[in-house]
Amino acid sequence: MCLNGWGGKLHEELLPYLAETTPDILCLQEVIHSPASEKDWLTYRDGDHILPQRANLFRDVSAALPEHVAIFCPAAQGVLWDDDTSIPSQWGLATLVHRSLPIIGQVQGFVHKDYSSLGYGDHPRSRSAHGVRAWDYYANRALSVTHMHGLRDLNGKMDTPERAKQARKLLDMSRSLAEPDDLTVICGDFNVEPDSETLSILGSAGLTELVTGRGFDSTRNSQYKKPGRFADYMLINEENAAKHFDVIHDPEVSDHCPLVLEV
Template sequence: MKIMCLNGWGGKLHEELLPYLETTAPEILCLQEVVNSPETEKDWLTYRDGDHILPQRANFFRDVRRALPEHVAVFCPAAQGVLWDEARSVPSQWGLATFVHRSLPIVGQVQAFVHKDFSPSGYGEHPRSRSAHGFRVFDYNANRPVSVTHMHGLRDLNGKMDTPERLAQAQRLLNLSRQVSEPDDLKVICGDFNVEPDSQTLSILSQVGMFELVTGRGFNGTRNSHYKKPRRYADYMLINREQEVKSFDVIYNPEVSDHCPLILEL
């Protein structure tokens, strides 16, 4: 089984990303920073937050769903705000999504928030609402259940340092994993955590027996040339039984986002 975790950057590099997903074809894709604007057929809209202006692929969730037609797709919105078609505002939801190949029956799942709650009337003040999705599948090839939980960690405008909000977020993430898992499951926890390797978040997860693969296997960050800031870590993938890892890689090329895909093969 191949599991990919990626912050999709709102689909900014969708022309590179979609063929990559078709070729790589992970059985499970955990995708963060997903845009869903079902009221428009436009390909592109604009996100505006003061002087922070970004192009957004208007129906990024739909685009990925079409690239992976054999997968069950679940969208987990964190907020509904507006994107812009020039001077016209367009309602748009933002969150994360999960794609599971139909050969893997989903036998349990939980969707919840690790920070704040659903924001129905705007994206809100920073740090904004953050959702998470936990799910349990049965892998017939290995004859075992596997539980996977992913989140997009809150963004603090002051940086990636530990805060009480991030501490609470880490505990909620762990609780979600426990809620969707059975004691003997092979467990994976992943996502764009928006923290440094020495964070309380990773410490909390390691204390319950989760092994972190990015730093644990010597990778020097999860960002590529599209990211211009000096701190290179954001994304992590943890597993409770490292011996079950067939391979793990951080993909620096091709560049399909400003984050690198994390790929775990069991």
């Protein structure tokens, strides 16, 4: 499963959904980790953009999936707010892998900028990626899964040199993780349109994109009020290994839809 967790805004819907579906591998973007606070909720403020954030979403998701190995990969440490008190808080990705799948390799790094230790920074902000290589005993082969949260450009989701560069970095990270015989998946909230250069770069590497390839017309739900219905994608190097793929619109656990792949 691949999902942008929206900072846990729909926490009450998200955690039961994850506990019920129990994905073997969960790739989660927009994850909050605030070890300096025991509060359940803090507030993100960026000009007139104000959003409640689940202060320790990483902790909460880890508790909802107790049989998983949970890995947090921060992109930046900035400030969230408890009324007028500033709280240092990390923001990034999480990958959770069921303990029945041994993790035999990992890759972690940045696809845009580097770790921002003194604030979230100016847009477009630092963006990280993380990959795991796990052994699938049922298939008797390794599965390599790499995900990122693509940069957000305030001007929109158009192609830019920075987005092309991050796509190549993401591909390089996946290639550094996967062995030639691996079943390989790349996924995430890419923040681009279906006709983007990002997807062309990944497609030219022999990966098949499943969202539009399987006929889905959106990865957003009613929580998302802006135009543009695509953000999230999942690609695989062996299309015939994709036994089932779905974009989940119900229940709504974020303003993004979970992408669920069965191999």
